[in-house]
Amino acid sequence: MNKAEILANLKRAVEELDSSLAEEAAREALAAGIEPMEAIQQGLSLGMTTISDLFDEGEMFVPQILLAAEAFETAVSVLTADMSEESRNKTKLGKVIVHTVQGDIHDVGKNIVKTMLQASGFEVIDLGRDVPVDVVIAKAKEYQVNIIGGSALMTTTMPAQREIVKALEEEGIRGQFKCMFGGAPVSQEWVDSIGADGYGENAAEAIMKAKELVGLKG
Numbered sequence: 718m719n720k721a722e723i724l725a726n727l728k729r730a731v732e733e734l735d736s737s738l739a740e741e742a743a744r745e746a747l748a749a750g751i752e753p754m755e756a757i758q759q760g761l762s763l764g765m766t767t768i769s770d771l772f773d774e775g776e777m778f779v780p781q782i783l784l785a786a787e788a789f790e791t792a793v794s795v796l797t798a799d800m801s802e803e804s805r806n807k808t809k810l811g812k813v814i815v816h817t818v819q820g821d822i823h824d825v826g827k828n829i830v831k832t833m834l835q836a837s838g839f840e841v842i843d844l845g846r847d848v849p850v851d852v853v854i855a856k857a858k859e860y861q862v863n864i865i866g867g868s869a870l871m872t873t874t875m876p877a878q879r880e881i882v883k884a885l886e887e888e889g890i891r892g893q894f895k896c897m898f899g900g901a902p903v904s905q906e907w908v909d910s911i912g913a914d915g916y917g918e919n920a921a922e923a924i925m926k927a928k929e930l931v932g933l934k935g
């Protein structure tokens with residue numbers, strides 16, 4: 718099977734909600750020497766775009782979405798297993814908190830960003846989803862992280878990202894932490910407008926931005 722066919726199978730596995738196919742295609746991708754990031758961006762993520770569009774159009778419903786997410790995550794865990802092993806033995810690049818903001822339970826994208834950060838050598842503290850602003854701040858202080866990473870998937874929950882920056886300012890500790898935000902409705906303009914430090918449109922950009930924020934080249 719050639720590279721294009723393997724990438725097409727990864728996309729199809731998510732579209733067809735098929736975790737077994739996802740696992741099989743992920744193994745084939747590794748065997749063919751396809752970079753995990755490429756398999757995610759050019760295969761799985763395209764499948765998720767189809768699913769998101771069908772959901773937006775009312776042609777797909779919650780149970781199917783969850784199965785698509787499961788197929789996606791199954792493949793990601795196969796693709797990144799070796800990378801994670803490798804990164805466990807590397808010196809850590811820095812500590813990052815990831816979470817989905819208060820009021821928001823969407824965590825598929827956050828989990829991808831988390832896996833890719835870990836695989837790239839960051840130590841990641843995952844606070845889960847629907848995490849109150851004060852908990853984010855408390856954990857950032859407790860773990861002395863370099864970066865606070867937050868995901869918001871709804872226009873109604875994006876303001877929680879602004880609240881995080883504001884709370885840090887009010888406590889006089891804004892300078893201790895870099896704030897990096899993402900999620901489908903989030904943009905560079907939004908991140909600039911709330912005075913945060915970084916934005917990533919996808920997991921690959923999130924990694925580049927995180928490296929930049931800890932003073933490494935992207």
Ligand code: B12
Nearest residue numbers: 821822823824825826868871872899900901917919920923
């Ligand atoms: C899957 C899904 C769900 C699943 C979530 C399952 C889960 N465990 O996450 C379920 C079915 C539970 C769900 C529930 C709801 N959903 Co929903 N859901 C979606 C859907 C279809 C896809 C989201 C997704 O997983 N995308 C795939 C991932 C891979 O992409 P991503 O999250 O954007 O992540 C990438 C980047 O954004 C970036 N990134 C993400 N996080 C971060 C963080 C950092 C730091 C960085 C740098 C980068 C980064 O990297 C990621 C990887 O490339 C979207 C549609 C859409 N167009 O987005 C709607 C959508 C987000 N949902 C929506 C809504 C309204 C809801 C509900 C309120 C109920 C409803 N009416 O359906 C509830 C929300 C309850 C709540 N309080 O949160 C709306 C939001 C509208 C708005 N106000 O903005 C959307 C846009 C659908 C729509 N058009 O109506 N949903």
